[in-house]
Amino acid sequence: MPADLRGVLFAPDRLVPIHRESVRRFVTRIRQDRPACFIPEVPVASELGLPRYEPLLYWIPAHRDIAGRVWQRIRERLGSVVGGRAVVTQVPAHCEQFTELSREEQVHYFAEHLHAICPKPIQVSVIVSNICNLKCVMCPYHSPDIRPTHQTDFFKDRVWMPWEMMDKLASECGASQIPVKIGNVEEPLLHPHIVEFVHACRTRGVPWIHITTNGVTLTEKLASDLLEAGLTSLYVSLDAARPETYRRIRGSVLEQVESNLRAFLRLRREKGVSCSVMASFVRNKGVSEEEIFEFREKWLRNSDGVIFYNLAEYESGNSVFKQINRVAKEKMEKVGGRWPCLNPWQEIYILPDGRVYYCCETVSKLAFEQLESMGRYPEQSLLELWRGEPFTALRRDLVLNKLDRWPACQKCGIWMAHVTATTLEDGVRTTTNMITEIIQCQTQ
Amino acid sequence: MLPSLAFCNDIDFADWSAYREVHRLLREEYGFQTEDSFWLFDPGGSEMALFKGSLEEKGPRHDDLLEEIARGRLAILHGGGNFSRSNTQVRPSRRLIGEGLVYLRERAKVPQIWTNHGDEGDIQNIGGDAPTYHQGDDPSSNAYILDLLLQGGVQFFWTDHHASDAFAFSANGTAGRPLLVRERTRAGHDITCFFRYRGALPKAPDAQTLSLQLTQRNLDQLVEAGGATVVYQHWCVHRDADGRPRRASSPVFPSESMKALKRLMDYRDRRIVRVMPLTQLLLECSATAGGHQHVR
Numbered sequence: 204m205p206a207d208l209r210g211v212l213f214a215p216d217r218l219v220p221i222h223r224e225s226v227r228r229f230v231t232r233i234r235q236d237r238p239a240c241f242i243p244e245v246p247v248a249s250e251l252g253l254p255r256y257e258p259l260l261y262w263i264p265a266h267r268d269i270a271g272r273v274w275q276r277i278r279e280r281l282g283s284v285v286g287g288r289a290v291v292t293q294v295p296a297h298c299e300q301f302t303e304l305s306r307e308e309q310v311h312y313f314a315e316h317l318h319a320i321c322p323k324p325i326q327v328s329v330i331v332s333n334i335c336n337l338k339c340v341m342c343p344y345h346s347p348d349i350r351p352t353h354q355t356d357f358f359k360d361r362v363w364m365p366w367e368m369m370d371k372l373a374s375e376c377g378a379s380q381i382p383v384k385i386g387n388v389e390e391p392l393l394h395p396h397i398v399e400f401v402h403a404c405r406t407r408g409v410p411w412i413h414i415t416t417n418g419v420t421l422t423e424k425l426a427s428d429l430l431e432a433g434l435t436s437l438y439v440s441l442d443a444a445r446p447e448t449y450r451r452i453r454g455s456v457l458e459q460v461e462s463n464l465r466a467f468l469r470l471r472r473e474k475g476v477s478c479s480v481m482a483s484f485v486r487n488k489g490v491s492e493e494e495i496f497e498f499r500e501k502w503l504r505n506s507d508g509v510i511f512y513n514l515a516e517y518e519s520g521n522s523v524f525k526q527i528n529r530v531a532k533e534k535m536e537k538v539g540g541r542w543p544c545l546n547p548w549q550e551i552y553i554l555p556d557g558r559v560y561y562c563c564e565t566v567s568k569l570a571f572e573q574l575e576s577m578g579r580y581p582e583q584s585l586l587e588l589w590r591g592e593p594f595t596a597l598r599r600d601l602v603l604n605k606l607d608r609w610p611a612c613q614k615c616g617i618w619m620a621h622v623t624a625t626t627l628e629d630g631v632r633t634t635t636n637m638i639t640e641i642i643q644c645q646t647q
Numbered sequence: 648m649l650p651s652l653a654f655c656n657d658i659d660f661a662d663w664s665a666y667r668e669v670h671r672l673l674r675e676e677y678g679f680q681t682e683d684s685f686w687l688f689d690p691g692g693s694e695m696a697l698f699k700g701s702l703e704e705k706g707p708r709h710d711d712l713l714e715e716i717a718r719g720r721l722a723i724l725h726g727g728g729n730f731s732r733s734n735t736q737v738r739p740s741r742r743l744i745g746e747g748l749v750y751l752r753e754r755a756k757v758p759q760i761w762t763n764h765g766d767e768g769d770i771q772n773i774g775g776d777a778p779t780y781h782q783g784d785d786p787s788s789n790a791y792i793l794d795l796l797l798q799g800g801v802q803f804f805w806t807d808h809h810a811s812d813a814f815a816f817s818a819n820g821t822a823g824r825p826l827l828v829r830e831r832t833r834a835g836h837d838i839t840c841f842f843r844y845r846g847a848l849p850k851a852p853d854a855q856t857l858s859l860q861l862t863q864r865n866l867d868q869l870v871e872a873g874g875a876t877v878v879y880q881h882w883c884v885h886r887d888a889d890g891r892p893r894r895a896s897s898p899v900f901p902s903e904s905m906k907a908l909k910r911l912m913d914y915r916d917r918r919i920v921r922v923m924p925l926t927q928l929l930l931e932c933s934a935t936a937g938g939h940q941h942v943r
């Protein structure tokens with residue numbers, strides 16, 4: 204520390220050791236005329252939603268006009284410390300912020316000591332089976348055209364997630380208040396314990412539980428049961444506004460599924476429960492803009508919004524999209540390449556056979572490649588998995604951009620998909636990334 | 648009344664030549680008489696604004712615009728000015744817009760139609776019975792202008808909550824969705840508001856999405872309902888691949904939009920739909936609606 208500086212260097216207890224390099228850099232940058240703080244960040248990834256640290260270091264210069272005021276603010280912040288962790292993310296005004304880190308420091312804060320800011324997953328994706336009752340043309344798992352190209356046996360025999368595993372997931376997610384998402388490679392409403400699972404999750408403390416379904420079996424009875432069990436979010440995959448398109452793509456009857464969705468919306472209203480309901484549409488080849496417009500007309504104001512998915516081409520299980528959005532391109536240019544994808548800092552995927560994956564791209568490879576599992580469930584608890592060696596190693600390797608151990612990451616074409624852009628025109632909010640476009644009316 | 652259609656265009660991103668080209672096309676290629684909107688002020692110097700930041704700074708096409716206003720071709724006041732959040736050199740005020748209205752009255756005429764424009768930066772917008780950021784009808788605000796607009800002769804208002812996904816409206820308000828509704832403002836004035844058909848588009852409608860608005864299904868609905876509609880447009884706007892708006896390049900209307908205009912022309916030629924200027928449509932509807940209009 205420069206000898207001519209007078210003041211206090213303060214390091215509140217944030218449950219993470221401060222890296223020596225961070226302290227060295229910080230003290231070379233602080234000035235006598237200005238308070239400062241140090242908050243570790245990873246370029247772009249922090250901006251996109253990487254878990255955030257409170258300031259780990261404060262510099263309060265010995266200046267009669269500054270010191271008292273800044274101390275007061277810091278005391279106010281620290282006054283809200285709960286369970287050893289400061290929960291306020293604001294920084295005292297006029298405090299200069301230093302966020303720069305070397306790669307080694309990024310690993311230190313965001314891989315080795317992540318538990319200090321993110322002790323549990325932000326969401327758990329539960330894949331309850333490998334079974335679907337439709338054979339949509341674009342589906343990499345169940346399409347009759349794509350199935351012959353499968354390289355693994357994952358979809359060969361029917362696998363249901365056993366109730367014991369679901370029961371444990373409900374207990375763990377409930378106890379840690381982790382949101383749960385269901386529906387990925389499978390049709391979740393086919394699972395015989397789906398209502399029971401939703402109910403168990405909600406009654407044990409899960410704050411939010413989502414299902415993505417094709418809606419074919421969403422009868423009034425099932426809709427009523429799910430709403431009463433406490434379902435909080437539902438996406439219904441329609442992919443068409445016209446019966447002939449639906450038949451061509453999904454091989455079933457559009458009117459029936461639309462009727463099921465309308466009944467769900469009616470029951471929601473009658474029961475007065477808050478469950479967000481959205482209709483989704485994959486922009487398949489051969490679907491006209493007119494039909495997409497008709498779809499929006501049908502569902503934009505009659506549900507809570509519509510979601511459009513850009514069509515992915517699957518090349519050996521790698522999702523390939525034609526366009527990377529402009530904002531993502533700008534960020535890539537800014538950092539000169541790749542930043543760590545956020546998924547391993549947010550989500551954990553539990554497969555019905557107990558394997559553990561870490562993102563949708565790993566899941567999309569289920570039919571094509573045997574990837575390393577991040578552990579075993581239920582032999583390991585969710586928190587053990589989250590803090591275990593594979594996840595820590597993955598986060599470290601993503602920060603260092605050394606992906607030899609992670610073939611799904613190496614070949615991933617959607618690592619930048621967390622970049623979103625939002626517009627609001629005439630009360631219609633549109634949020635886009637390279638995979639989805641979500642459109643919602645502000646006032647229904 | 649024969650089923651009737653009028654366009655209501657917001658002049659955003661237009662310049663003089665784009666404006667001229669669109670109306671030449673609509674008039675000469677399709678035979679549609681249409682009006683358009685303009686700004687009183689645009690601190691950024693748009694060619695479609697009479698003035699820049701004050702009456703002392705005429706816009707680059709001031710004289711041309713004034714003539715178009717006097718002839719009734721520019722007949723819609725689009726928010727009084729372009730004061731969006733990204734255009735903050737001059738803020739809207741009662742004094743500024745009041746001076747503009749006096750100028751219009753003395754040199755040309757005050758339009759009978761007002762449409763809100765822009766975003767939360769355009770605080771002069773009218774809130775009607777659902778105000779959020781709007782201050783144009785709030786007498787306590789420095790941007791209060793509603794009384795000046797009414798005194799100046801504005802009769803019809805489009806406010807933000809009157810964008811519709813439904814195409815056909817009832818012209819006289821007796822059956823179905825009325826095109827005109829009466830609303831009470833915070834100032835206590837009852838104003839007549841009209842709906843515009845936007846359609847379930849993710850972004851505001853433009854020249855490239857016109858075909859999605861003028862579909863055969865929509866036109867047939869209008870014929871069947873026997874009512875009226877106002878088609879909301881930004882026909883001097885194209886969007887890039889990321890959906891960002893920009894001034895329309897040539898050709899302004901892509902082929903699908905041209906087909907849609909031809910479709911409309913066909914309905915007009917078969918005398919099953921009238922296409923008319925917005926002012927005429929709203930005045931006719933207002934006359935036939937009589938006492939059927941209601942306060943929301």
